[in-house]
Amino acid sequence: MAALSLVCKDCNMQLKTTDEVQAHAEQTGHTNFEESTEAVLNLVCKGCGKPCRSETEKQMHTQRNPGHDEFVDKTNQATAISYAGTAAAGHGGGGDAAMTDADAPKERVSDKVNKELMDQLKDMGFPEVRAEKGLWLTGNSNLEAAVTWLADHSEDADIDEPLMVAPEKPKSNLTPEEQKKALEEKLAKMRAEKAKADKEMEKLQEINRIASMKEMTEARKKQAEQEEKIREEKRRREKEQDAKEKARVRAELAKDKAERLARAGVKPEEAAAAKPQDPHKNRKIELGTKLRDVIFDLKNDPAQPNPATVVMETAGKYVENIAKNPTEEKFRSINIENAAFQRRVASKKGGLALMKALGFEEEDGKLVLKEVDEQWLALAKAEIETATKRMTFY
Structure with missing residues (x-):
């Protein structure tokens, strides 16, 4: 039809x-x-x-x-x-x-x-x-x-x-x-002309999509950088505030001690002379500083358990192994590229600095403890345990 x-x-x-x-x-x-x-x-x-x-x-x-x-x-x-x-x-x-x-x-x-x-x-x-x-x-x-x-x-x-x-x-x-x-x-x-125009339009839309994605990625990157700056500034202020608070507490304790000595009729210089000199004082101060750095740099990390706890517990375990086996060289040498060490310590902010404060030295891709001071190891282990327990109150 x-x-x-x-x-x-x-x-x-x-x-x-x-x-x-x-x-x-x-x-x-x-x-x-x-x-x-x-x-x-x-x-x-x-x-x-x-x-x-x-x-x-x-x-x-x-x-x-x-x-x-x-x-x-x-x-x-x-x-x-x-x-x-x-x-x-x-x-x-x-x-x-x-x-x-x-x-x-x-x-x-x-x-x-x-x-x-x-x-x-x-x-x-x-x-x-x-x-x-x-x-x-x-x-x-x-x-x-x-x-x-x-x-x-x-x-x-x-x-x-x-x-x-x-x-x-x-x-x-x-x-x-x-x-x-x-x-x-x-x-x-x-139809052919329309198909060609549609193809050109699709090409233009793809170019615009890629450009838009690039702009969005750049914007997100800048936003992330800005947020990191804000977090870093917050951590810095918190550390400063914490340091001021600790200095105030130490000043109060020193004042109380001086008053007690005065009431007992003991002069401050006599008390200082009577107190034996601590050979590890400076090392303890440095170790305490690095422990506080780790705590405050990682305290806001959402991971569980907190990375600061993981770093300090791992460092404490290394110290404990050396203290138990002071003559075994394998416990005194750590491969920095070791996956477990990287995951638990090296990849965390302040992790390597803490290990060096314990006495380890970096040498040929390894951390090596050349000299074993058992007294220092015992003090370091106790300090790490205290910091792990008190965290932000350390």
Whole structure:
């Protein structure tokens, strides 16, 4: 059975002629059309002969024209689609270039649109330019389709710009089959151009996406750096405050001690002379400093157990092993790249500095305790245990 209409597969609009198809394609960019054996509804008013393409359009015609309430359904009189008179007619003269010449003069569609439908749209309140567009771009014979199109495109940036189209071209010298082929070729070319434009758009969108991701990554990096600066400044202030508090407590203790000695009649210099000199005093001070550094640098780490505890307990275990086996060299040498040592000590802030405060020296990728002072090891182990127990109160 011959085709009675052409259906746009992009928007499902039913079109009667190839001229409507070409106009629809040029204005909407839709290029997927399919022949259909279903005829376009054709209700003809007995009073004036106006064809209506839908029940809605028929009702609106009756409302605007009292007495025009009888229609004849001539849908079944539809003839097969003719490919004569299309823009493909350019094949008879100037070839495809004549059909797609972008430099050809354009003219408004004012004299081409259905005058009666145009008046009805204007009566409904649509401006002339919009009414022209609504009719022309929907086939110029369906009021309902025109109103729907105008509603869908009311926010378009160019909605109020006059619609300009190429003037009608001379009738074709080609056969209907040749004209059908020419129309199909033009639609295929339009599809290829649209696919190319879509590909370019996808490429541009990908470039923009990558640029956006890069900007977002940079922004996150800067934010992370700023947050780290804030945390570092907070840790610094906390250490300063802690040092001041400890100095205040030491001053109070020294004052109390001096007062007790005074009440006992002992002079401070006599008490100092009577007290034996601690040979490990400076090492204990340095060790205490490194322990406090580890505690305050890692106290806000969310990991459980707290990394500061892990560092100090591991260091204490190394000291304990050496104290139990002072002659075993394997306990006095630690491979810095050892995975367990890296995970528990070396990768933590202040970890290596703490090991060096215990007496280890860095040598050929290892930490080595060259001299074993059992008294110092016992003092160091006790100090580490105290710090581990008191943490921020150490």
